[in-house]
Amino acid sequence: MKYTSCIHLEHGITFFSTSVQICCISSHPGGGNILQLENYHGEMIDWNKIFEKRNVLREGIRNGKIPAKCEGCYYLKEQEWNTDNYFDEVLIGHWTYCNCNCIYCYTEKDKKFFNSNITYNVYPVIKDMIAKGVLSKNATITFGGGEPTILKEFEDLIYLLLDYDVYNIRIHSDGIKYSPAIEKGLKLGKITLITSIDSSSPEVYKKIKQVPCFEKVWNNLEKYARTKNGLIRTKYVLIPGINDNLTEVKNWLQQTYNAGIHDIAFDIEDNWFKKYRNNIPKYIYVIFDFVNECYRQYNIESCELYERAYNLKIDRENSLKLSSEIK
Ligand code: SF4
Ligand code: SF4
Incomplete structure (x- = not known):
């Protein structure tokens, strides 16, 4: 049924x-x-x-x-x-x-x-x-x-x-x-295995994670990646005002590939998303679209969208559909 x-x-x-x-x-x-x-x-x-x-x-x-x-x-x-x-x-x-x-x-x-x-x-x-x-x-x-x-x-x-x-x-x-x-x-x-790295430099990592473990985490991820068989995703939680920078995002994609990892995940900070869901600034879409559309350029095979990013994608598709219906 x-x-x-x-x-x-x-x-x-x-x-x-x-x-x-x-x-x-x-x-x-x-x-x-x-x-x-x-x-x-x-x-x-x-x-x-x-x-x-x-x-x-x-x-x-x-x-x-x-x-x-x-x-x-x-x-x-x-x-x-x-x-x-x-x-x-x-x-x-x-x-x-x-x-x-x-x-x-x-x-x-x-x-x-x-x-x-x-x-x-x-x-x-x-x-x-x-x-x-x-x-x-x-x-x-x-x-x-x-x-x-x-x-x-x-x-x-x-x-x-x-x-x-x-x-x-x-x-x-x-x-x-x-x-x-x-x-x-x-x-x-x-x-x-999903690891939120949210950055591509020790400085931004420390700002977000509040622990000085950037290198240690990448070393562990490289070691896990040598197992070859399971799926490892590095994740980027976009936090407007902190890591909303295209260069940081591009470097994260490159570092992921360099570590022998071929899959990523993407999300947006929960509180910010709930507050601005109906008023998303244009530059956030630019970063979102870049991750979504360009990850393959970095030999990354898949990008999983987490709850907020998935909602953003569906909201956008719905509003584009609505505006084309109105036309
Ligand atoms: S989101 Fe919370 S539980 Fe997860 S790694 Fe960060 S501090 Fe730890
Ligand atoms: S629809 Fe499913 S996933 Fe959504 S709140 Fe209800 S039980 Fe949870």
Whole structure:
């Protein structure tokens, strides 16, 4: 049966530090953040209860009742959906400590608190998902909390997932600490590593990351790239007023290629984007278009647009379509 829904509404689960939600998407008018469990601290989960709750929501969606929190979300699509009960879009983001201090990160406001905030161990919960057969082997498992390589259960968790033969593990790491588990997953071709470098010089890097680790990160990325098999993306989060400079962007593309990396990701700083979404300055489009249209000139094979950049692209396509219809 064809109906409008999204991959997360159908089969998504997100672990945050005190809750379990359906997804982590929030830039659209509805704001996202649909709760599955609140006051959650790593307790074992009754999966049948979660599916019962989810199926009520899914039943409503099949009858055209899209949740208000999903309003305006570009993830909604009309297509055939598999209505079985399983998870194949999993986000692990339950911890906040990090060895970096990005100025655009929500943790920057109170680094001391977020770095000392001890959270639960998600390993037993994921192991239980595997044991109960609710985690699909086709799942995309994304790590995106604080810094994964310093998460206590990280290495064990990666080995558990690799042994289970999940083949699409996405890890957002700042690249400061080298991880043997990531290296193994890359060698097996089961890991995509995404590292936000946001700059092409130690000075701009330090301004954004507030740690002096530019060279160290590139050295680690080069070492990961020697594994040849997995996918590595360097990412650039465009922060107007800080790194909104075409030369910086061009050098980042060149450095990525020089490190033996052939894929990139691009995004725009979240708070700025929410504020200026309807009034994007022209020069931002110039940088956006350059990245989007010229990355192949640097022998880069793919460019993944993250949530804000993807929204910018769709907004633009919609407004161009509208103006051609008016003409
Ligand atoms: S439609 Fe958007 S907000 Fe709603 S569950 Fe899907 S991704 Fe999340
Ligand atoms: S690397 Fe990620 S978690 Fe760490 S400060 Fe930067 S954005 Fe936050």
